[in-house]
Amino acid sequence: MLHFRALPVVITLAFALSACAKAEPRKPPRLLTNEQGCSITIDNQPLDSGQIPVPMARACVGPYALMLPQNYFDMQTGPYHDGSFSLALEYPSLEPFKPGERRNLSVDVSIRTVSISYGYISGPDPAEALRHSYTPMVPGREDPAESLETRIQGAAVYGLTPYYVDMDRVHAYQRANGWRETPSDEDDVFLRDWFVSRDDAGAIDQVIKCTRREVTESGVEYRDGKMVKKRIRGFAECDQVFLINGRNVIVRINYSREGLPRWPEIKARAIALLVDNSIEETEK
Numbered sequence: 001m002l003h004f005r006a007l008p009v010v011i012t013l014a015f016a017l018s019a020c021a022k023a024e025p026r027k028p029p030r031l032l033t034n035e036q037g038c039s040i041t042i043d044n045q046p047l048d049s050g051q052i053p054v055p056m057a058r059a060c061v062g063p064y065a066l067m068l069p070q071n072y073f074d075m076q077t078g079p080y081h082d083g084s085f086s087l088a089l090e091y092p093s094l095e096p097f098k099p100g101e102r103r104n105l106s107v108d109v110s111i112r113t114v115s116i117s118y119g120y121i122s123g124p125d126p127a128e129a130l131r132h133s134y135t136p137m138v139p140g141r142e143d144p145a146e147s148l149e150t151r152i153q154g155a156a157v158y159g160l161t162p163y164y165v166d167m168d169r170v171h172a173y174q175r176a177n178g179w180r181e182t183p184s185d186e187d188d189v190f191l192r193d194w195f196v197s198r199d200d201a202g203a204i205d206q207v208i209k210c211t212r213r214e215v216t217e218s219g220v221e222y223r224d225g226k227m228v229k230k231r232i233r234g235f236a237e238c239d240q241v242f243l244i245n246g247r248n249v250i251v252r253i254n255y256s257r258e259g260l261p262r263w264p265e266i267k268a269r270a271i272a273l274l275v276d277n278s279i280e281e282t283e284k
Helices: 004-023 107-111 127-131 167-176 257-275
Strands: 030-033 039-042 056-061 064-069 087-090 113-120 161-164 192-198 204-211 220-223 226-229 237-244 249-256 278-281
Touching: 039 056, 056 113, 064 257, 107 113, 107 226, 113 257, 127 204, 127 237, 204 257, 237 257, 249 257
Parallel strands: none
Antiparallel strands: 030 039, 056 064, 064 278, 087 113, 113 249, 161 192, 192 204, 204 237, 220 226, 237 249
């Protein structure tokens, strides 16, 4: 039990701590400059994601500096503290969420998010980064799910060539390694169907990896025109990867599998957000 004679000391200490908190100096903004010379300023103070009018935010992708309204960003406050960022559009409109709508992110808002991230490739062969998405990560490993050659090529779908998981080969591989066999109708994030597009020379220029066709449940539904999560476990999704020609930029996009038929529109939107909003280009 606290004795009455100790109360003045406690109150004095509380006032002292309160005074220290109030007297804490405002942290100055930080200037971040990447290897390609693009710079942004990070404000170390809490930002309001619901601010109207919506402030503009600056972000860097290699030498490219972008200026976008902050509600285009994942947290709707611009880049993260380290300068990295991803953009978040709402499906099916492919427009940014309303200011503040991603605060205290709900499952339904998350499920209808089209997440876009950009990476600058500084090496001499940008296409190598794309090749990693459809070639085995571990050379010599015989995992049939990691190679086009050990998948089942199907008829064109939405202008893409599908390469489905060969579950017979996968099961044989799992048995050979003493692993539990994945049921053929079970969702496994490591087992996805691949869809590729090719350029005029026949080279792969895009890969989209989606929850397998055996998983027929999308996990989403529409209410009042909005995509929401069904009250079941999991949902079907896709990851789309491609290069922006002439910019050494690789783009990665994640969205509900419902969006697969609209992949050209999603791709065009992601390219336009970078190209149309670049305000300057520094020396490479």
